[in-house]
Amino acid sequence: MTTPGVTGTAGTYYTPASSTVDRPDQMGKDVFLQLLVAQMRYQDPGNPVDSSQMMSQTAVFSQVEKLEQLVNQNASLLVLQESATAGALVGRTATYTDEAGESRTGLVSSVRLASRGSEAVAVIDGVPIPVGRLTEIAETTAS
Incomplete structure (x- = not known):
């Protein structure tokens, strides 16, 4: 059995999505923002998204961003604490x-x-x- 060659790949490039997600089973702020933009772009013009729903989603986005900042700060504090503890040995x-x-x-x-x-x-x-x-x-x- 023969397999035909691949054609038509000129100009096709893989571009990895930029994201701050450490684990693939979690969504980061970049993914959330991409989904929000896609929802706005492809919404039905005759039945637009409710503005209160959009504000709610924006508030959730802000919370996700602040939680990521908090996680990063906690990680920095943990490294500092481990360094101080190790130095005391x-x-x-x-x-x-x-x-x-x-x-x-x-x-x-x-x-x-x-x-x-x-x-x-x-x-x-x-x-x-x-x-x-x-x-x-x-x-x-x-x-």
């Missing part, structure tokens, strides 16, 4: 569980801050340990 004695399942204790000499979606890493006696594996943090006693 330096110079303290930390206990963690190693790969073999044994409990180890050592001095935290530094902390590598996390990039988005990853976990901060404490350097304990030269060994990088994800902060989530720490089981105890204590003040270092002077010897």
